[in-house]
Amino acid sequence: MQESFGMQLSTLGPTLWIAWLAALAMIFDLVFPKRDRSLRIFVAASLFIEFFIALGRTGTNSTAFYGLIGQSGYTYYFDLLFIAIAFFTVILSGPYFERTGLKTPETIALMLFATCGAMLMIDANDLIILFLGLELMSICLYVMAGMLRDRPKSNEGALKYFLLGAFSTGFFLYGIALLYGATGSTNYGTIASASVQISGTTGTLYWAGVGLLFIGFFFKTATVPFHFWSPDAYEGAPTPITGFFSVGPKAAAFGALVKVLIVALPTAGLTSADIISVLAMLTMAVGNFVALRQTSVKRMLAYSSIAHAGYLLVALAAANEDGSSALLLYLAAYSATNLGAFTIAYLINRKVEGQYTFDDYNGLSQKHPFLAAIMTLFMVSLAGIPPTGGFLGKYYIFFAAIRSGRLTLGIVMALLSAVSVFYYLRIVVHMYMKPAADPYEPVKPGYLVQSGLLICGLVILAIGLFPAGWLTWIHDGIHSLVM
Amino acid sequence: MLFLPRRAENLQRGFALFITTITFALSLGLWFGFDNGQSGYQFGERFSWIPSLGINYLLGIDGVSLLLILLTTLLMPICILASWDPIKTKVKEYYFSFLLLEAAMIGVFAALDLFLFYVFWEGVLIPMYLLIGIWGGKNRLYAAIKFFLYTLVGSLLMLIAILYLYFNYSGGGTFDLVNILELAKQHPIPPTVQLWLFAAFSLAFAIKVPMFPFHTWLPDAHTEAPTAGSIILAGVLLKMGTYGFFRFSLPLFSSATDAFMPYIVILAIIGIIYGALVAMVQTDVKRLVAYSSVSHLGFVMLGMFALNHQGLSGSVLQMVNHGLSTGALFLLVGVIYERRHTRDIEAFGGIAAIMPVYSTIFLIVTMSSIGLPILNGFVGEFLILNGAMQANWPWAAWAATGVILSAIYMLWMVQRMFFGPVKHEENKALADINWKELAAVIPVLVFIVWIGVYPDTFLKVLDLPVEKILAARGGIHLQTLLLK
Numbered sequence: 001m002q003e004s005f006g007m008q009l010s011t012l013g014p015t016l017w018i019a020w021l022a023a024l025a026m027i028f029d030l031v032f033p034k035r036d037r038s039l040r041i042f043v044a045a046s047l048f049i050e051f052f053i054a055l056g057r058t059g060t061n062s063t064a065f066y067g068l069i070g071q072s073g074y075t076y077y078f079d080l081l082f083i084a085i086a087f088f089t090v091i092l093s094g095p096y097f098e099r100t101g102l103k104t105p106e107t108i109a110l111m112l113f114a115t116c117g118a119m120l121m122i123d124a125n126d127l128i129i130l131f132l133g134l135e136l137m138s139i140c141l142y143v144m145a146g147m148l149r150d151r152p153k154s155n156e157g158a159l160k161y162f163l164l165g166a167f168s169t170g171f172f173l174y175g176i177a178l179l180y181g182a183t184g185s186t187n188y189g190t191i192a193s194a195s196v197q198i199s200g201t202t203g204t205l206y207w208a209g210v211g212l213l214f215i216g217f218f219f220k221t222a223t224v225p226f227h228f229w230s231p232d233a234y235e236g237a238p239t240p241i242t243g244f245f246s247v248g249p250k251a252a253a254f255g256a257l258v259k260v261l262i263v264a265l266p267t268a269g270l271t272s273a274d275i276i277s278v279l280a281m282l283t284m285a286v287g288n289f290v291a292l293r294q295t296s297v298k299r300m301l302a303y304s305s306i307a308h309a310g311y312l313l314v315a316l317a318a319a320n321e322d323g324s325s326a327l328l329l330y331l332a333a334y335s336a337t338n339l340g341a342f343t344i345a346y347l348i349n350r351k352v353e354g355q356y357t358f359d360d361y362n363g364l365s366q367k368h369p370f371l372a373a374i375m376t377l378f379m380v381s382l383a384g385i386p387p388t389g390g391f392l393g394k395y396y397i398f399f400a401a402i403r404s405g406r407l408t409l410g411i412v413m414a415l416l417s418a419v420s421v422f423y424y425l426r427i428v429v430h431m432y433m434k435p436a437a438d439p440y441e442p443v444k445p446g447y448l449v450q451s452g453l454l455i456c457g458l459v460i461l462a463i464g465l466f467p468a469g470w471l472t473w474i475h476d477g478i479h480s481l482v483m
Numbered sequence: 484m485l486f487l488p489r490r491a492e493n494l495q496r497g498f499a500l501f502i503t504t505i506t507f508a509l510s511l512g513l514w515f516g517f518d519n520g521q522s523g524y525q526f527g528e529r530f531s532w533i534p535s536l537g538i539n540y541l542l543g544i545d546g547v548s549l550l551l552i553l554l555t556t557l558l559m560p561i562c563i564l565a566s567w568d569p570i571k572t573k574v575k576e577y578y579f580s581f582l583l584l585e586a587a588m589i590g591v592f593a594a595l596d597l598f599l600f601y602v603f604w605e606g607v608l609i610p611m612y613l614l615i616g617i618w619g620g621k622n623r624l625y626a627a628i629k630f631f632l633y634t635l636v637g638s639l640l641m642l643i644a645i646l647y648l649y650f651n652y653s654g655g656g657t658f659d660l661v662n663i664l665e666l667a668k669q670h671p672i673p674p675t676v677q678l679w680l681f682a683a684f685s686l687a688f689a690i691k692v693p694m695f696p697f698h699t700w701l702p703d704a705h706t707e708a709p710t711a712g713s714i715i716l717a718g719v720l721l722k723m724g725t726y727g728f729f730r731f732s733l734p735l736f737s738s739a740t741d742a743f744m745p746y747i748v749i750l751a752i753i754g755i756i757y758g759a760l761v762a763m764v765q766t767d768v769k770r771l772v773a774y775s776s777v778s779h780l781g782f783v784m785l786g787m788f789a790l791n792h793q794g795l796s797g798s799v800l801q802m803v804n805h806g807l808s809t810g811a812l813f814l815l816v817g818v819i820y821e822r823r824h825t826r827d828i829e830a831f832g833g834i835a836a837i838m839p840v841y842s843t844i845f846l847i848v849t850m851s852s853i854g855l856p857i858l859n860g861f862v863g864e865f866l867i868l869n870g871a872m873q874a875n876w877p878w879a880a881w882a883a884t885g886v887i888l889s890a891i892y893m894l895w896m897v898q899r900m901f902f903g904p905v906k907h908e909e910n911k912a913l914a915d916i917n918w919k920e921l922a923a924v925i926p927v928l929v930f931i932v933w934i935g936v937y938p939d940t941f942l943k944v945l946d947l948p949v950e951k952i953l954a955a956r957g958g959i960h961l962q963t964l965l966l967k
Contacts, residue, residue, distance in 0.1 A: 365576070366573075369576075385608065385609060391602075398642060398643060407643070410646070411640070415636065415639070421631065425628065428613075428616075433617050433627075
């Protein structure tokens with residue numbers, strides 16, 4: 001029996017709150033124009049409260065709207081992750097808005113709508129809803145990439161992102177169509193049960209559909225060879241938004257992909273594992289080696305996030321339960337780290353959206369010991385060295401890869417992540433080991449930003465040192481999908 | 484440490500000294516509470532850390548770990564004293580890194596869970612990297628990054644090997660070394676797999692030791708590190724590598740150990756002779772001591788892979804000896820560097836007349852490093868050569884040339900630095916060693932003489948662990964033979 005409409009809406013709860021909040025943010029600007037700071041505090045406070053409300057909701061599984069939407073431990077985990085990402089983006093971007101005059105209400109609202117789309121992607125139990133969420137997220141991202149309207153770089157990045165993104169959407173949609181043709185449904189569960197008895201022509205249709213769907217996802221996750229948009233889009237976007245780009249949409253795409261693989265295409269993960277592991281190796285190699293040669297910190301972080309997509313693909317290629325859990329753990333540690341790192345990148349940067357040179361970091365340990373120390377923690381975590389969350393995530397990915405017998409992939413990943421240490425430590429070198437060449441003073445962040453960074457750092461350490469509870473939670477989430 | 488006020492630098496120094504001294508006192512407690520007659524691991528601590536992945540916080544020590552932990556905690560307050568005056572910038576960060584380093588090192592020597600061991604092993608890297616990179620000499624950036632990358636590549640492959648071991652040969656999914664060993668006794672790991680695992684583990688350890696040809700990071704790191712950094716690097720960090728061989732490679736992969744034994748011994752002998760020859764032509768005192776470490780660690784490896792009682796216990800004792808005498812040498816070189824700001828041997832000459840106390844101490848430490856009877860180096864080298872002789876006499880013969888060479892380069896260095904006429908005017912006004920430096924070096928001297936005169940105090944704690952390794956090897960051998 002179907003439940004009442006209101007009950008069904010409540011299944012979508014967190015997603016709807018975020019949408020409401022986005023709408024409120026726009027209305028807020030109409031009622032109280034030019035009160036950007038209050039707006040940010042209002043949004044951050046609301047997100048903070050929502051985080052705890054969402055925390056209280058965990059535990060119950062439900063489906064709504066004729067099975068289009070399904071909530072379970074898995075989606076709760078991602079809901080919390082997305083709310084936290086949005087919260088930190090708002091908190092940490094304050095000084096940037098003040099320095100650049102970037103329009104707060106629009107940016108925040110777009111970011112919230114993108115978050116809403118991301119949550120919808122995870123909630124989806126149906127390829128059409130998945131597509132809806134993906135589009136809601138992507139369109140906001142295209143606009144956000146071009147937010148610095150008077151800068152050619154920003155426009156170039158946004159245009160590239162939009163054109164390539166539109167292509168990938170085409171692939172994605174065509175994949176859905178073929179899958180529908182092969183199985184007669186777009187519902188995850190029905191596709192899974194229908195896929196057991198496909199053969200002959202339908203089989204070809206099915207696998208072509210799966211392949212196109214993968215391509216669509218790989219565009220979003222910036223997997224080599226579908227990554228060409230990402231360095232430019234990342235470089236052109238306002239830096240705090242780049243931080244959001246590198247974690248939010250990536251988490252959404254990987255999260256949705258894992259859910260689709262487990263629920264809708266249970267055999268596809270294993271079948272395509274060889275291809276995915278080749279792509280993972282390529283992605284890690286391209287990301288790491290190109291990052292090595294960057295002279296701009298922002299571009300370096302952009303390529304490093306391609307490399308991290310490669311590590312996440314290793315988890316995917318493992319194609320076992322550990323791989324999925326490792327992916328979830330890694331996403332959390334990586335999100336906290338990258339948001340913090342991008343924040344420091346724009347704080348240290350000398351001119352607004354100028355050259356993000358490494359030399360700006362010279363002598364930072366003297367000028368601002370806290371920023372230098374926390375940035376070191378972020379870099380150590382990205383490099384995957386204990387006792388940080390980045391290490392534990394990477395370790396768990398090794399764990400999953402070796403359990404599934406992919407020893408070569410594990411060794412390649414180990415060697416390439418040793419390469420990555422070189423460019424992450426470069427920043428530490430500049431901060432601690434080179435004296436400041438001139439009396440340049442970086443922007444002093446307020447207490448709000450400092451405490452935001454501190455919390456990011458604590459989360460990283462907490463995942464690295466006390467992961468037991470976290471892992472139980474993740475395992476429950478993955479189990480909730482399998483059932 | 485983080486909460487101390489930034490300005491109060493003497494408070495920070497005092498606090499670090501206090502903490503490290505307390506730690507030493509506590510580790511002495513371990514020594515007195517240690518039961519020589521018990522063959523298992525003692526003072527075990529076990530907490531479930533990440534149960535879903537089979538990871539425990541599992542600590543425990545045997546005689547070997549005990550000696551190395553004592554060495555660590557002894558050298559630590561000495562390092563703090565040694566850096567009291569030289570380190571003037573970023574004092575707080577300096578001592579913070581040092582305490583972090585100490586915790587990680589003790590962890591390495593006490594961990595019995597492979598994952599935990601790896602965490603501590605890697606945890607050593609970052610503080611050491613900072614110590615070299617921030618407070619080091621001119622070429623510090625190059626040296627620091629080289630140190631870091633070399634060690635990291637090796638240890639990441641070890642991590643893969645640990646995981647492989649975990650999935651295939653740990654039975655119920657545990658990283659517990661004791662369990663894995665028990666299991667390996669019942670179901671030996673196939674020889675070909677052993678070869679690969681042994682290679683992956685040993686690469687990490689060999690880089691750390693460092694064995695020829697993986698030694699190139701060492702002279703750079705040593706030369707550029709601040710005095711205390713060199714002490715700890717030579718004194719303790721290198722021992723992590725040899726300890727790793729002793730604790731993991733030998734007992735876990737015994738058939739691979741047999742297969743690799745001749746090659747490792749040959750590399751060790753090359754290391755002994757090559758290190759000595761290169762040390763001979765150095766003009767920089769610190770570089771000379773660094774290459775002498777390559778040579779001495781070659782001895783340790785030779786003793787270990789002689790695979791008999793004398794060799795193994797000599798090798799462990801020599802780890803401690805080398806930590807003491809090389810640590811003291813670096814300390815003394817640091818003393819003179821503070822006064823003259825050069826380490827060029829040619830810049831000195833005839834110092835003995837100007838700094839009598841300093842020169843006497845330097846001479847004693849040199850003698851210990853060469854292996855003069857009554858001092859510690861002799862006992863270790865004698866046992867190692869004895870062990871090597873039993874295993875295969877040409878090995879001992881070759882290694883013995885190393886002893887002679889070491890006497891040549893060390894004594895030549897001493898002669899050029901301390902005796903003869905005073906060649907440089909500025910050397911005439913050098914102040915002799917001061918009380919702080921004296922306080923740092925005296926405890927080391929005490930142990931140098933103690934081990935030299937009555938090594939039995941230390942050797943007896945090694946008996947059982949060494950016997951256990953040899954016995955386990957015998958046991959596994961028999962079984963593999965029976966299976967064939």
